[in-house]
Amino acid sequence: MMVKLKSFNNGTLWIKYGLWLMAIVFCLSLYALCVLGQSVEGTPGLEIDNIRGRIQTGNAFYYQPSSDDTSTARKQGQPSGHQDALTPEYFAVDRATWDLTPYANKTGQIRVVDESAGDGRHKNSCDFGLLAQSRKFRFDKILIPPDDRKIAIPSRDDVRTLPEIKLFLSANKDHLWERETARFEVRMSPPYRNIRYQFNFGDGTENIRTTKPVIDHVYYKKGTYRVFVSVILNDRSYTSNLITINVDKSMSRPVAKLRPEYLAVVQGEKALFESQSTYETDVPVKEFWSGPGDQKATGRMFEIDTNQLQPRRYEIVLNIIDNYKQSDRTTAILEVLPSVKYTVVLDANYHRIEQNQVLKLKASLTPDIQNEEYRFNFGDGTESAWAISSMTEHVYLLPGIYRAFVAVRSKDQILATSNVIQIEVTSKIVYTVFLEADKKNLFITESVNFTGNIQPVRERVLYQFDFGDGMRSDWLQEPETSHRYSNSGIYDARLTAKIGDELIRSNNVTITVDMASIKVFLEAEPTHIEPDQTVTFRANHEPTIEKVEYRFIFGDGGVRDWSHEAMAEHIYSEPGNYHAYVVSRIDQKNVSESNPVIVRITRHSQGRSLWVGISAGLFALFGGGGYVFLRMKRLRKTDKHFKQTIQVRPHKDMGLQHIESDVSVQTGFEVQLKSVLDSGKQDIETKDHLIIEEQEEP
Template identity: 25%
Template structure:
């Protein structure tokens, strides 16, 4: 009897034993080669970049010929390792992080995969609020366009911010729309500003306001604005007519500066296909036959689309025929261009390609063993092509997988809560004994064959299925970005109107301010404007519209929005527009209390005008060169003596008027009080003498003793406050006195001195320095050579050689003290 017994030796050689029972011969045949540890760690992460804090779903894609029993994730940010198979991790600090996964199977083999700089956490940018207005000089009822130019966090959709505009004329506008427009109803200079509120309620102010100057002249000029004035090509620009004319405008002629045909529309939309800076001109003609033209040089800047940096990876990068290889796009794209606008052309290296697709990620199956070089080419919306700088080599070995896991899902997208039915379509030559589903949203794993799962939170989720057959062999299939759960919120339709009233014919501008699903581009919605005057509803994908009301009356305007499924949503409230043909009279009048008094004089002004309403604008000039007030009933403080004229100016939709009252307010000099400050000998008080202090003001004094003296006592209004070195009279209402006296410091009198040198060749000049204590009044020096001095710190020259004693006598009114030093100076 013969048989073969195959005995694998871990990590070593195969031994083949040949047995023959007759000859009892045992032959060992050592075959060359070793059994490799068939375990490969692999993983991916979704997303791999984003703003802090960034939550990443890590998905295991490891393979082994046994069962993996242990996982160890290192996320590279110093946090604790994770032992979950698929792990969610949140990075709280910006930076690039290495990620590694170590897997161990049930026979003790392990393998580690390290991905350097795998996760890129970007900083969250606080909004830098900036804007422009065009034009900055205009006339009454002319439309001024305000254009947001703020720098926002690119990880947060712009629609998540609220834009709070203050036009400086008492009106504001708040919405989640970048840009807005406004018409001023009276002449003047207005300071416009912008605040941006983020999703947490925090406010950010514009760094610099914009001053709008409005004149009351009935000018005739061609004026216009453009939104946006710059951006990558193809650049679609909405041009807004802002022309002014005393009569109606009969025709428009636009030249866009790029060689295209002129447009005769009032508010055209034009697309620039080529990069460059373009001049734009507008020519208008009014009903009287007059013409006006305005040209803006280099007004539109069509920028080149940023070239994509084409990068990709493959998971796994080795396998056997029939294995599914996943190719994952990691290109850096122009953030202003949706990735769906690019075409992805994959070359799999086996004479097959993807033939162009707008799917970023794709999968491929190789049918024969070999090494395949894979590359990716991207084509943008204008046909330009960009190649990956490096390729990925896929190694397909002999043999085949024991089975191929696969699945389907329906539906794969929809609003939350999204119920998805998953169906296993795996193929295996033997029975499948175990299923493990990971739905990618952090929920519990499912072991059903065909589970149903509900996605409760909007997002894009990967899904993986791991199956195990009756031979205890398992395999995993992962579909990245497989399920798209959309927000369920319906549009909230709102809009703004400017102006709400005026005289016929009245040109009114409308702006859509609806709260839309941020996951759906705004141009996917159709806006249906009903102006309420019997005219045909106006349909457009643009957010702005305008309409001219030719007859007096009260009109109710409304907005409907139609989504891509043709579902209609109505505005929450209509807007009432009042058009009149009669201008009521307006008369400015006012009074003030008190009319006179000393500084500082607080005066309350009361408006008593007639013919005003809640749209009337006030401008008070108090005659003292202070800032103007726009309050209806202001209070003003006069701080300098004098006689002042006061002027009240009114303006509004029904006209304007001015009242000036000459020499209306008389302000007297302030009341004053005298503080007498004196000091005795041996010190000073600052200021000193008779000090005049305004009524209600504060006055401070500093007391300083001379050297050798100290403050003995300070009296305020004859009452001692001790040895204070300063004193402040608060809110002086009457006369006061302050007096300071001083006394000698108590210190023991003692004579002492030093010299800068004690020896040298004649003539030798020596500096003597008094070091006595007790503040002496006089000094007497004897230099030992017949000379003396009464200075405190004398300089003496010795002209003869010898050794000389030196003595110093110091005196005060209380006595004397002397110091002698023998053989002190040696002159050679």
């Protein structure tokens, strides 16, 4: 029981000690809170020789050297040319950082060593603010984190004032062209390192910050710009002088060109060179020529006298310069040949043409040689290549007056240059072609006359007629021609005019061609002869037609082939009755077939001649009487043997058809009918003979 009580007392004692200990700790905490929560005034003694800092204008400052003055320390904010003989009174600092936290609650002398970097910030981020005034440097009360304690820092007098900082800006040129580069350079007095310069170029581009005092800039637009540079150090700005930059509109450089680049002339002839330089149209330029000897000229043309020049090559120089002092230079070669003189003459098919019209040029060399080559200069900035042909063609695209010439060479030696011909090129004229016909409705056998004209009137025009039936005329110099259509139908005729390579078509003229009623008749003389005697046949047309071909069929197997002759002769060798006829055609197409003519061939012996005479007399007597009798009978009755109407019995149609005929057909004769598509009068042609039935007239 005693043991247990002692243990209980010991536990009470420990509790009591614990409570006392807790009370002491609580009191100490309150004391510390009160002490640390109030501002404590102190006068720590700072050792100036161990402090480093930097001023607003850069890395230059005055300081008292210390034992740690090393190259590393200089990189952290020391100048390259400091002075070692200065006293502590000349120390000047704008802003530095010291770690004073370990000395916040202490008094007495404090040794502070600055470990700040060159940018003025301490690595522990404890800022210690110092205020600089004119000729005095006063250490003010500052707040030292993390507590709100204030430490009184003693002030010092007799501090030297910092030198004034000046910036001077210069440029390599103050007059530029668009897209030209300008170089700017800034100088600082006194000089400092690691300074950031801010350039303002005045053209609206973003301001550039750089540590380099030299910078290039390109101006893209015409104008006047003001350029300056500024430096900002610790909220204070320093600005340089202003530079005015004038930027003019960019002008292309003139390009010197001349033609010809090589020219050979015979001694005594004039040599002519022409400038074809290119430059800005609104910029005045001057062109200067220099040639052999003291021959000089200005302007677009340069004429050289070769009378006093020896046969050899000379250099021709063209210099061109504009108002902006931009220039260019080019050269050509003039070769003076011995006095063997060649002459070349240039001619053209037209001296006044329209734009896009083909111009033909021809050169003639005297005396004539072999394998010469020609180069044509058309005067519009183009020229042909060297070629053996003395003729060429060219098309001018723009209106104007052009000077064309040609040069001739042989074995790379220029023999001669031709005369200059002037070609006037006018704007394109719109031409209209008209076509007319003397008649628009005609028969197949008739001809039609066509005439045309062009407006406005122009010479050297070729014309071609298209008749609409697949036929065309040749190219004619006059717009007049005639044509005969070989088939019936409706045709559209048209006229085409040709000016150079341009084709101009006229209006259409409609021609209607009808099938004409054409008849051909055949006559024979004589029609009753003995064998081996000649019979003459003659064909006639109604109406009369030109350029008709005839084919005679004599009935005995003999045929005279197609010919323009309307007469034919034939000899029958055997007795008999022969049916002869003729067929006509126009332009290889049959037009009509004639009536048949019966030729009787009989054979008579000499013993029967008397009886023949007697029989002929009796026949004439009785024939005459019979003729009178029949004639009287016909006066009272229509002849049944000659009809204007023929009845035809077709094989497929058993009805009767009446066909009108323009000729009388005698009973017993063979009739051929030709079928046509025309619903009017019809000619019917059949292979077999028709049977003609004689009918009484009602």
